[in-house]
Amino acid sequence: MTDAAPIAAFLRPVPADLPTPYVEIDEDRLTRNLRGMQARAMAAGVTLRPHIKTHKCLAIARRQLELGAVGVTASKPEEALVFVEAGIPSVTLAYPIVRPQSIDRLVQSVKSRGTELFLIAASEVGIEAIGAAAEAHGVRLGVFLKIDVGLGRVGVKPSDPRALVLAESISRHPHLIFAGLLSHAGHSYGSKILEEISKIADAEAAALAELARRLRQSGVDVSRISVGATPTCLGAAIPEGVTEIRPGNYAFLDRTALRLGISTPDDISLSVIATVVAHNDKHFIIDAGSKSLSSDLGAHGSGGSGFGVAVSADGAYAETFEVERLSEEHGFVRFSNTPPTIGSRVRIFPNHACAVVAQFDSVTLRQSDGRAAALRIDARGRQT
Secondary structure, eight states: OOTTSOGGGGOOSOOOOOOSSEEEEEHHHHHHHHHHHHHHHHHHTOEEOOBTTTTOOHHHHHHHHHHTOOOEEESSHHHHHHHHHTTOSEEEEEEEOOOGGGGHHHHHHHHHHTOEEEEEESSHHHHHHHHHHHHHHTOOEEEEEEEOSSSOSSSBOTTOTHHHHHHHHHHHOTTEEEEEEEEOOGGGGGOSSHHHHHHHHHHHHHHHHHHHHHHHHTTOOOOOEEEOOHHHHHHSOOOTTOOEEOOOGGGTOOHHHHHHTSOOGGGOOEEEEEEEEEEOSSEEEESOOHHHHOSOOSGGGOOOSSSEEEEETTSOSOSOEEEEEEOSSOEEEEOSSOOOOTTOEEEEEESOHHHHHTTOSEEEEEOTTSOEEEEEOTTTTOOO
């Protein structure tokens, strides 16, 4: 299913009468997405630890936990701290720490609250930094060895001899506990067909399983194998040997998910409501630009043309439009025949939901009964 799907698949109830631009979350679709991923995890016999960088919202994280998630995954120490201080019982910080000061407040908080905390490392510098913070606070911290399975961002290659050295270094450290292997197949966002996603998921699991076998032969216990990317968790079978999944985007989904074929328009729970403020001969102009939609072409730079799919918010125009370009406060939406009238509103399904949410202090939850409620984006702006 792509942007060319029938218009009915993109239509939603008329949005709340609020100042635009604003983000609207469809509660029924959100709940369906959360339940769907939890069911996939349970069917595969793995735990779900969703990445909250997608929503940064305590209310949504609590729903995920109520449905069966074992904890959450966060991107930055201060982001993780928001969830720790709110009482989330188990948090993985999936970001490389290279200075002990970076996690000082976080470690202090998890110690006082008894929160389970996992971190990642892919270098001796990282291991030493986490170890120093743990020693300073008199705790032992769980540390995953981060494995690069193809994205080329952070991690040691599974075949690299350093993987054994680093794992042993974590295991021997008096203030650290080797938590297992952790990876992120973010390169799956660049897939062209579903079969490619399945191949990436299988290759990731095979590489981790082989590394785990070598580590166990050398005497290092590997109790967890944690993987995380919505394309591989939603668009492929969860491979045998994986013990935990950490998808994030599945809660909302977006135009990138459409392009990958892992979602239909009816699955997307997040949209941006904007107002038509002007026309020219090729475009109608909306009051949502890069500060609302972001200029992201998709996770890890994936995606095709444009910055989102727009439809008439009240269903008055039976066609989809592409947001062709952006300035900071305006979007340029191409039309072929007749543009929506000035003052009318459109609903936009953006390329990358995670990047959109990060630009708003709150979003609007459109509840099952039609009422609108504000949801605070609690960890917005926590960049350290």
